[in-house]
Amino acid sequence: MNADAVLRLLAETYPRARTALAHETPFQLLVATMLSAQSTDAGVNRVTAELFRRYPDARAFARLEPEELESHIRTLGLYRNKARHIIATARKLVEEYAGEVPRTREELERLPGVGPKTANVVLANAFGVPAIAVDTHVHRVANRLGLARASDPLRTEQQLMAVIPEALWAPAHHWLIWHGRQVCHARKPRCEGCPLEPHCRYARERASTREPMIGGS
């Protein structure tokens, strides 16, 4: 593997890759992240622009009826679960945290509809807590590049944090996800034109064996 090269390329391509969820407060980032499952940033940003204008904070969301929220987020998929969870979380925030978002992983994961991935995104992007959330894409890309080698997401996160300088953890998280979606697909990766191809173990195996051993997920 070639961690230095990967990190250098990461720094170069990151500004173009950044597809952050639009938000102005930790609560808004929490909601946007909960909406992002099985959806695109563009789609989420499109609905939250209107949503956050009308319902800017946890207190406003806590008063929402599910049907009302569903009508805003229907195009994002999984809308019933998302609406139910977001409202339940908003109500819990109002009742137990004075409408604010808690800052610990344990408290975040106790909110309805908030799991390890969502908690990590909020911790890293709203509260500056060092973390690299490992999802399907992060895991696959890291494996292919040789930055991490594990079937266990926790182990992968630790390996990534060991290889990547702390200042780059947040960018790396965004970049790995973006790259996994746009370029390094599970099935049909677009290795042609990928700036990492010369450093990528997967690309090498793919070129030589026609059936690479390093897979997705």
Place this chain on the structure above:
DNA sequence: ATCCCGAGGG
């Protein structure tokens, strides 16, 4: 037709 930046529930 197939896959998805996830969580809850059986």
Place this chain on the structure above:
DNA sequence: CCCTCTGGAT
């Protein structure tokens, strides 16, 4: 561990 929820992108 496996299933389900959903529309949208490819």
